[in-house]
Amino acid sequence: MNVHEYQAKELLKRYNVPTQEGIAVENVTDALNAYSQISSQTGSKFVVVKAQIHAGGRGKGRMVEVPEQSGVAVVKSAEDVERVAKNILGNTLVTIQTGAAGKKVSKLLVAQDMYYDGPSDRKEFYLSILLDRTKKQNVIMYSTEGGMDIEEVAHNTPDRIFKEWVAPNMSLQGYQARNIAFNLGLSGEAFKNMVKFVTNLYNAYVGLDASMIEINPLFKSADDKIIAVDCKMDLDDNALMRHPDLKDMRDKSEEDPTEVEAGEFNLNYVKLDGNVGCMVNGAGLAMATMDMIKLAGGEPANFLDVGGTANAQTVEAGFRIIMKDPNVKAILINIFGGIVRCDRVAAGVIEAYNNMGNINIPIIVRLQGTNAEVAKELIVNSGLKVQSAIQLSEAAQLVQDAIAGKN
Amino acid sequence: MGVLVNKDSKVIVQGFTGTEGTFHATQMIEYGTNVVGGVTPNKGGTTHLDRPVFNTVKDAVNQAGADTSIIFVPPAFAADAIMEAADAGIKVIICITEGIPVQDMVKAKAFAATKNCTLIGPNCPGVITAEEAKVGIMPGFVFKKGRIGIVSKSGTLTYEAADQTVKSGMGISTAIGIGGDPIIGTTTKEAVELLMNDPETDGIIMIGEIGGGMEAEAAKWLKDNMRKPVVGFIAGQTAPAGRRMGHAGAIVGGADDTAAAKMKIMAECGIHVVASPADIGKTMASVIGK
Numbered sequence: 001m002n003v004h005e006y007q008a009k010e011l012l013k014r015y016n017v018p019t020q021e022g023i024a025v026e027n028v029t030d031a032l033n034a035y036s037q038i039s040s041q042t043g044s045k046f047v048v049v050k051a052q053i054h055a056g057g058r059g060k061g062r063m064v065e066v067p068e069q070s071g072v073a074v075v076k077s078a079e080d081v082e083r084v085a086k087n088i089l090g091n092t093l094v095t096i097q098t099g100a101a102g103k104k105v106s107k108l109l110v111a112q113d114m115y116y117d118g119p120s121d122r123k124e125f126y127l128s129i130l131l132d133r134t135k136k137q138n139v140i141m142y143s144t145e146g147g148m149d150i151e152e153v154a155h156n157t158p159d160r161i162f163k164e165w166v167a168p169n170m171s172l173q174g175y176q177a178r179n180i181a182f183n184l185g186l187s188g189e190a191f192k193n194m195v196k197f198v199t200n201l202y203n204a205y206v207g208l209d210a211s212m213i214e215i216n217p218l219f220k221s222a223d224d225k226i227i228a229v230d231c232k233m234d235l236d237d238n239a240l241m242r243h244p245d246l247k248d249m250r251d252k253s254e255e256d257p258t259e260v261e262a263g264e265f266n267l268n269y270v271k272l273d274g275n276v277g278c279m280v281n282g283a284g285l286a287m288a289t290m291d292m293i294k295l296a297g298g299e300p301a302n303f304l305d306v307g308g309t310a311n312a313q314t315v316e317a318g319f320r321i322i323m324k325d326p327n328v329k330a331i332l333i334n335i336f337g338g339i340v341r342c343d344r345v346a347a348g349v350i351e352a353y354n355n356m357g358n359i360n361i362p363i364i365v366r367l368q369g370t371n372a373e374v375a376k377e378l379i380v381n382s383g384l385k386v387q388s389a390i391q392l393s394e395a396a397q398l399v400q401d402a403i404a405g406k407n
Numbered sequence: 408m409g410v411l412v413n414k415d416s417k418v419i420v421q422g423f424t425g426t427e428g429t430f431h432a433t434q435m436i437e438y439g440t441n442v443v444g445g446v447t448p449n450k451g452g453t454t455h456l457d458r459p460v461f462n463t464v465k466d467a468v469n470q471a472g473a474d475t476s477i478i479f480v481p482p483a484f485a486a487d488a489i490m491e492a493a494d495a496g497i498k499v500i501i502c503i504t505e506g507i508p509v510q511d512m513v514k515a516k517a518f519a520a521t522k523n524c525t526l527i528g529p530n531c532p533g534v535i536t537a538e539e540a541k542v543g544i545m546p547g548f549v550f551k552k553g554r555i556g557i558v559s560k561s562g563t564l565t566y567e568a569a570d571q572t573v574k575s576g577m578g579i580s581t582a583i584g585i586g587g588d589p590i591i592g593t594t595t596k597e598a599v600e601l602l603m604n605d606p607e608t609d610g611i612i613m614i615g616e617i618g619g620g621m622e623a624e625a626a627k628w629l630k631d632n633m634r635k636p637v638v639g640f641i642a643g644q645t646a647p648a649g650r651r652m653g654h655a656g657a658i659v660g661g662a663d664d665t666a667a668a669k670m671k672i673m674a675e676c677g678i679h680v681v682a683s684p685a686d687i688g689k690t691m692a693s694v695i696g697k
Contacts, residue, residue, distance in 0.1 A: 131509055131513070131589060131590070133589050133590065133619050133620070133656070134619075134620055136513060136516055136517070136590050137513065138513065167517075168513045168514055168516070168517035169514055169517060169518075206510060209508055209509075209510055211509060236508050236509050236510070238482060238506045238507060238508045238509065238655070239508035239509075239510070239511075241482070241483055242483065242508075268653050270650050270651075270652065272645075272647065274645075280563075281563055282561055282562050282563030282564060282653075283561060283587060283616075283652060283653025283654045283657060284559070284560060284561020284562065284563065284564035284587065284614070284616055284642045284653075284654070284657075285561060285562075285563040285564045285567060285642075285684075286652070286653060287616055287617070287642035287643040287645075287646055287652050287653075287657065288561075288564055288567075288640070288642040288684035289684070290643075290644075290645045290646070291642065291643070291644040291645050291666075291682070291683070291684065292683055292684055292685060293645070294644065294645045295682060295683050299645075300645050303646070303650075303652050303653065305653045336563040336566050336567055336570075337546075338544075338545060338546030338549070338563070338566055339434075339544065339546060368567070368570060369546060369549065369566065369570070370546060370548070391574075391685070392567065392571070392684060392685040393685040393686075395685075396683065396685050
């Protein structure tokens with residue numbers, strides 16, 4: 001589960017990780033109040049206004065309705081705050097990560113400006129914590145090159161990316177925190193502050209059951225403070241059961257509404273761009289079915305795993321969700337009945353089909369496993385316009401025929 | 408014989424008296440698996456499915472000689488159950504539970520590595536040695552006895568591969584469902600190695616999916632150790648980058664963990680890679696000359 005920048009910063013503060021201070025707002029009036037509050041605290045007229053969406057690349061992104069407005073703006077007056085807030089709130093932000101449709105912005109973070117002058121140079125670093133699947137350990141990945149696309153840094157200057165692995169069942173050790181601060185070229189107060197920062201950040205990562213925390217830029221101010229200026233945070237869905245307060249941070253408006261609806265029926269659905277819908281039990285078989293559709297000349301319109309219980313209710317919900325997509329020209333149902341009996345699934349398909357009433361695209365049902373023959377007979381005798389198959393290769397052929405308009 | 412489990416395995420069920428545990432233990436017993444009891448804390452001393460219930464895994468080891476455990480404990484307590492089994496001296500621990508927090512598995516995996524045990528899963532269908540022992544949730548009737556081994560990240564795709572193998576005139580020695588989570592106990596390479604060393608296995612079907620580097624690791628090992636033909640399939644050739652496809656581990660992160668990249672390296676290492684899941688059985692039949 002992703003959280004917004006302002007939520008991630010709230011969470012980091014619980015672990016004493018210094019962050020850029022800010023106030024999240026939903027309207028222009030509150031934005032102006034936040035501005036006066038922050039500028040009186042900092043004694044500076046500068047603040048940063050940031051659109052709150054789950055995608056990155058906001059600074060270079062553009063508002064669809066006001067193309068001269070980007071998703072992050074440094075402003076220095078109440079008038080500026082009002083103008084920028086009006087440009088962004090309720091409008092759609094397109095960034096490199098949102099796709100062409102963009103994301104509607106309903107919240108802004110009005111934050112303190114950290115780029116003030118002082119006795120030392122300001123610096124921007126990069127730091128993230130995530131799981132290294134190969135080593136089966138958490139890894140802290142960091143770089144002297146902050147504020148830019150880390151994949152580009154990894155590609156062009158791999159020597160500027162450092163990694164520190166943390167042993168399972170251990171916290172980040174002192175020498176490791178010092179390694180990080182040394183490799184980032186820090187000394188004096190900034191060095192001490194970085195050691196504290198990464199130690200606390202690692203505790204936050206473990207304590208929150210995060211699957212990824214990314215701080216970019218990780219900022220050294222001109223007075224040697226170490227601050228998270230931005231934060232992307234992804235929490236482990238499986239661990240939310242022990243963090244009820246984090247569960248409430250979910251912003252469903254950031255998710256595809258059809259995928260949210262599918263989740264309510266315990267269906268695992270991902271929308272894709274193709275023309276053949278599919279409904280399958282098991283994630284691996286679902287992906288394999290999508291691949292088969294492609295090999296048969298079609299393009300999968302979705303991933304849909306109905307899980308272990310394929311009954312009339314889930315099949316009907318699956319049908320309704322797939323058919324919301326106007327690009328779908330055929331649907332393949334592929335169920336390997338093990339514990340689930342195929343005849344029950346077939347009865348469910350027939351019932352769902354009859355309930356729906358107005359299905360006018362080819363439906364191909366492939367049921368294999370327990371009672372597959374009985375299931376096929378049920379489908380054939382139902383008189384419905386449903387093609388039935390037992391072998392996977394038969395189903396592939398039927399999909400190919402359907403795409404060619406033969407059935 | 409097969410690998411990991413056989414007719415002599417003394418199996419206990421952790422989470423024995425729960426709904427899932429009861430249902431699947433019943434199925435396992437019907438299949439002929441030697442289930443010697445189960446563990447449910449605070450129900451020790453009672454019986455369930457005509458078998459003894461123990462409070463702890465240690466009791467089950469001491470009193471019933473258990474050497475194999477299958478875990479149906481809910482996700483919040485599953486890592487603890489794995490560590491209890493490992494600490495009690497269980498040799499083969501098979502964790503079916505789906506949805507265990509990743510940080511819990513970082514701990515459990517590291518702990519299990521310090522004990523003399525093999526962990527399979529979590530989030531897997533289990534292990535079956537055909538007509539000897541089913542320690543899992545797979546439909547037993549699909550797995551007719553034979554000499555083909557299967558290693559797979561996915562449940563229903565394992566059943567599909569087994570079914571095609573049988574329909575192509577062969578049968579199954581042992582099928583190992585290794586699971587689809589980011590951290591699992593036994594890797595693709597380790598499971599393939601077990602089957603490569605099994606005298607009762609003549610060919611291996613290796614089924615992977617997008618995400619992670621386990622298939623590439625297995626392929627590189629196989630390049631120097633290919634003493635039996637291996638047929639490979641990778642699910643997710645059409646999956647978009649950055650989207651998680653059902654399994655927690657099934658997400659394309661970089662260029663190396665796409666289906667295309669994995670299929671390429673597998674083919675280069677001598678694995679018979681099939682593009683369509685419908686071709687798994689017949690390809691195995693043709694490469695072993697059936």
